[in-house]
Amino acid sequence: MSNAARWRERVVPPLVGIGVLLALIGLWQYFADIGAINRFVAPAPDDIARALPELFTEENLPASFAQSLGETLAAGAIAAAIGIPAGWALHRRRIVGFAFEGWVANLAAAPLVLLYPLFLVVFGRNAATIIAMAVVSALPPVILKTKEGLDGVRRALIDVGRGLRLSPRALFLRILLPAAAPVIGTGLRLGLILALISVVGIEYLIHFGGMGDLIAALGDRFEVARMFAAIGFVVLISVGFHALGEQVEKWLTRV
Amino acid sequence: MAHPRLITDPIWLLRVAAVVAILLAWQSVFWSGLLYRGVVPSLWAIGGALIGLLMSGQFYGNLAVTAYEVGGALLIGGGLGLLAGIGLGASRFASRGFEPYVHYLAPTPKIVFLPVLLVAFGTGPHSKLALGAVSAFFPMALTMAAGVRGIDPVLLRVGRSLRLRRVQMLRLIYLPALVRPVAVGLRLAFGLAMVGALLAEISLSNAGLGYIAAQDYGHFQTAEMYAVLIMIFALAAAGNAVIGRVVRTAGPAR
Incomplete structure (x- = not known):
């Protein structure tokens, strides 16, 4: 060219x-x-630009951001800790896979975030509810992609491991897991994005700190320019998460 | 009567065992008193609340409101997404210039736009419809763009070599090839439109299934709240099943 x-x-x-x-x-x-x-409905871009620094000086944006990020990462870690073994179980026991893979796929398409009142009555109005909801939202892609990744490991690699008389644990840790890592990485990326969506959504609804709560509070106070700036910030976080996830996925594919 | 094969099918047995185990675990927590009984009501209480909900006229009125919001969201958001997706998929220039923005905005939590939509459309059903439409737009646009790009180039070359007119190309090649992407996009858009509309209802509304769930939660009528949630999930599953059937009927991507 x-x-x-x-x-x-x-x-x-x-x-x-x-x-x-x-x-x-x-x-x-x-x-x-x-x-x-109407600037009250849609403030001008220069109003929004002026409001952005005010989010840092007057609205404690870094603390809200840190809370949302912490909850998302905690939910992602818990989803990985539960989802990867669950995906392995679906892969390892074929009958379990046949019985429940469809259910997990249906869960992935279900409006799980609407279960938050249930979690609210069980855990109360605190960070545990937000993290638990985010874990539930993040789990299906982690489980499904783990199974898909493990199912796709080449037979020859497994045979080599067996030829070397590796224990089932060593076979999993040294052969299956590294070979399936790129696909599992895709599941973790999707899981983290769904966890972030859930975290911000629940924060917005239950008013318990974080970026979601900040946007809801700014809306309630009719601080429209600051609210638009905060929304822009959440969009930037999502873009950052997405881009970071793609880079990690590419790195896992190369390794 | 159950089909004899089902009784001996281990997969079916495993599924039944899982459902029974979950129900038993729930009922055991209720019996044990481990959690406050107001939080974990008995299965009978939930069943009774479910029957009460289905017998009440109030449920169907609220269901109609939610159906209007989700249907409108699918029509507007899904329709615009469909057109945008076709545009992005058909033009490499448009795809390189504008698709990254759609791609990056897609995973943004759409609930953050609710305050803006409330100011723009008011607190009635239209702000919920709008949030559902925003949610439905992105999966439809991205699925359609990928679907248009995925049309087998051999089919297009065959069409051109047969000197098909533009309308014939559309009717005989493009439309049949796009049935599956439309159905897949519709399935994703339906789920997200439902989440968007219902979350908006839970947040601020005076009608809809999300509203009655929020009301039940506010009055600590947990059995009634669980009944509404069960109905919402059943409706979502039914909608998914119907669209899933369309996807399967459409067959593999062509």
Whole structure:
């Protein structure tokens, strides 16, 4: 491919995408300035930009961010601790896999986050409810992808392990787990994203700290510009999580 | 009468055993008093609440509101997602320029947009419909984009070599090949539209299944709340099953 063709194929489209985005922001600013958009409903981009530092100085954004991040990572770790052995069990015992893989897949498609009132009455209005809900949301992809990854390990690798007389534990830790790591990594990435969605959603609903609670509180106080800035921050966190997960997944595939 | 094969099928037996174990565990917790009985009511209480819910006219009125919100969300969000997905899938330029934004916005927790939608559409069903539509847009757009890109190029070349007109290409090649992506996207969009609409109802509303679940929770009527949650999950499962049947009927991607 010539340099000009590569430029047309690879560089121009993202530049046009950024250009359109900036043009939309410019239009938004223009319509807000001439009063065509109600600033109370949709504050102008410059209002939002001014509100962003206020989130750090007056709304303690780092603490909210740290709480949401901590809860998401805790839920991800618990989901991995439960989901990887559960996926292994579905892989190891074929009958268990046949019986329950469909159920887990249905759970993945079910509106699990709506179970939060149940968790609320069991755990109370605290971080345990948020983490438990996030674990439930994150578990299905971790379980399913672990099973898929283990099912896909090449027979030859397992035969080599057996030829070396590895114990079942060593076979799992030294052969099955490393070989299935890229697919399990995909499950963990999906699980972490679902955990983040659940954490922010439940924080929003039960008003118990974190980014979700911050957005709900700003909305209740009609601090619309700060609320938009906080929403933008959550979008950035999601993008960061997604991008980080993709990089980890690529790294696992290479290793 | 149960099919004889089912009784001896170990997979079926395992599933029944799992359900019985879960129900027994629940009832044992109730009997033991380990957890406050208001939190873990007996299975009979939940069953009674479920029957009461199904017998009440209030349930069907709220079900209609939720159905309106989810249906509207699917129609608007899913429809726009379908068009956007076709656009992104059909044009490499559009895909490279704009798909990353759709890709990155898709995993954002949509509930954060609820305050904006409440201000824009009010506290009635339309803000719930809007949150459901925002939730439904992304899976539909991404599934359709992938579906359009996945159309077998051989089919397209055959169509062109047979000198099919644009309308014929659409009717004979594009549409049949897109049935499955539409069905898969619809399945994902349905689940997310339901979550979006119901979470918005739980958050702030005066009608809908989410509203009655929140009311029951607020009045600590846990058996009634569990009954509503069971109905929500049953409806979600039924919707999924119907769309799943369409996916299976559509067969593998062509």
